[in-house]
Amino acid sequence: MVRADWTIYEEDYWAINSVIKELIENSNSTSVILIDKTGQLIASVGMEPEFDLMSFASLCAADFEANAQLAKLIGEKDFSTLYHQGVDESMYLARVAQHIILVVLFNKRTTLGLVRLRVKKAVDSLDTVLNRLFDKLEYENEDLKQFDAGFTEELNKEIDSLFKD
Amino acid sequence: MSLINYSSREINCKIVYYGPGLCGKTTNIQYVYNKVDPSTKGKLITLATEMDRTLFFDFLPLELGQVKGFKTRFHLYTVPGQVYYDASRKLILRGVDGIVFVADSQSARYDANIESLYNLHENLEEYKLKLDDVPFVLQYNKRDMDNIIPMEEMEQELNPEKFPSFPAVAVKGDGVFDTLKCVAKGVLKKLSNN
Numbered sequence: 631m632v633r634a635d636w637t638i639y640e641e642d643y644w645a646i647n648s649v650i651k652e653l654i655e656n657s658n659s660t661s662v663i664l665i666d667k668t669g670q671l672i673a674s675v676g677m678e679p680e681f682d683l684m685s686f687a688s689l690c691a692a693d694f695e696a697n698a699q700l701a702k703l704i705g706e707k708d709f710s711t712l713y714h715q716g717v718d719e720s721m722y723l724a725r726v727a728q729h730i731i732l733v734v735l736f737n738k739r740t741t742l743g744l745v746r747l748r749v750k751k752a753v754d755s756l757d758t759v760l761n762r763l764f765d766k767l768e769y770e771n772e773d774l775k776q777f778d779a780g781f782t783e784e785l786n787k788e789i790d791s792l793f794k795d
Numbered sequence: 796m797s798l799i800n801y802s803s804r805e806i807n808c809k810i811v812y813y814g815p816g817l818c819g820k821t822t823n824i825q826y827v828y829n830k831v832d833p834s835t836k837g838k839l840i841t842l843a844t845e846m847d848r849t850l851f852f853d854f855l856p857l858e859l860g861q862v863k864g865f866k867t868r869f870h871l872y873t874v875p876g877q878v879y880y881d882a883s884r885k886l887i888l889r890g891v892d893g894i895v896f897v898a899d900s901q902s903a904r905y906d907a908n909i910e911s912l913y914n915l916h917e918n919l920e921e922y923k924l925k926l927d928d929v930p931f932v933l934q935y936n937k938r939d940m941d942n943i944i945p946m947e948e949m950e951q952e953l954n955p956e957k958f959p960s961f962p963a964v965a966v967k968g969d970g971v972f973d974t975l976k977c978v979a980k981g982v983l984k985k986l987s988n989n
Contacts, residue, residue, distance in 0.1 A: 636798055636799075637798070637799040637800075637801070638798070638799070638800045638801055638802060639801050640801050640802055643800075643801065643802030644802075647802075666798065666890075667889065667890070668798075668809060668889050668890025669809070669854075669870065669890075670798045670807045670809075670870070670890075671807075672798075672800065673802070673803075682837050682838040684837045684838075684856040684868075684870070685837060685838045685840045685854060685856070688840065688854045688856075688870065688872075689840065689854075692842075692851060692852065692886065692887075695886045695889070696851075696883075696886065699882055699886070779987070781862055781863055781987070782983050782984065782986075782987045784862045784863075785859060785862050785867055785983050786980055786983065788859040788860050788862065788867070789859065789976055789979050789980060789983075790976065792831060792832065792835055792857070792859060792860075793827070793831070793972045793975050793976045793979065794830075794972055795830060795968055795972060
């Protein structure tokens with residue numbers, strides 16, 4: 631039996647997915663990526679990015695957290711959104727349901743104003759979906775039966791074969 | 796914070812290398828990066844100063860083979876060791892699943908080890924965690940240097956609770972994988988025992 635600190639089930643994933651798909655279409659952005667505050671990638675929709683998504687997720691989480699600390703230093707609770715402007719590509723980040731970061735990548739096909747407007751609506755919808763998910767985890771904390779002792783044993787073998795000189 | 800994603804069929808876990816400045820945290824991760832099969836590793840991210848001192852963190856994702864249709868990924872992070880980067884250290888510990896404390900065996904770094912371990916306790920408290928709550932492994936690095944503290948003394952001072960510990964010369968790779976294997980298995984064990 632395995633329990634993670636949190637779990638995303640198929641039904642939650644599809645609910646999240648439909649919101650971010652709609653966000654991409656409505657905002658004319660290139661891709662939307664959902665990351666948890668510890669740097670774990672949750673979902674990526676839209677054009678497949680050419681960069682390493684895992685690294686991108688860890689850096690976005692660090693970026694958001696560092697800015698939250700800066701906010702505290704100047705007397706704010708946090709910055710709920712961040713914007714990084716590039717010559718061709720830009721990023722807009724927004725906090726969702728306390729623990730999650732929504733990252734929108736966009737280019738000159740759209741404008742910051744439109745992205746900001748559409749993100750605001752998407753954040754409200756995602757807040758509902760994700761808070762429902764967190765509540766479910768808190769009260770149900772289901773056993774994940776397909777991960778039995780044999781599963782851990784096999785993973786241990788994988789560790790032995792990967793981590794060697 | 797371990798995360799099971801049923802849609803992408805992934806399990807993700809976070810391991811943090813902690814310890815005083817220049818103890819060899821980054822060296823551990825670099826050795827792992829250079830040795831593991833290229834198909835299993837992601838990009839090694841290093842946020843360092845011009846003098847190669849870690850400014851924010853190093854990051855290396857490692858992927859195990861599929862088991863029962865699930866990919867398991869370990870995200871290895873280091874923290875900056877220098878005392879004044881405490882805010883960054885605190886951020887990196889968020890959601891940690893396993894910790895490696897890299898101690899510097901040189902006598903001159905005796906106090907720095909103690910200070911850093913104390914700092915780890917303090918920072919974990921911020922997340923309402925104790926060392927007992929998280930799989931924890933100690934590594935006594937730089938065993939090839941002159942003027943080193945005997946292993947027994949290091950154990951006595953840094954590890955009275957008898958957590959798993961390994962001597963190491965990270966720059967040559969000695970003890971690097973033993974340490975990583977131990978903490979990774981500890982993380983999986985905790986995940987399956989919860």
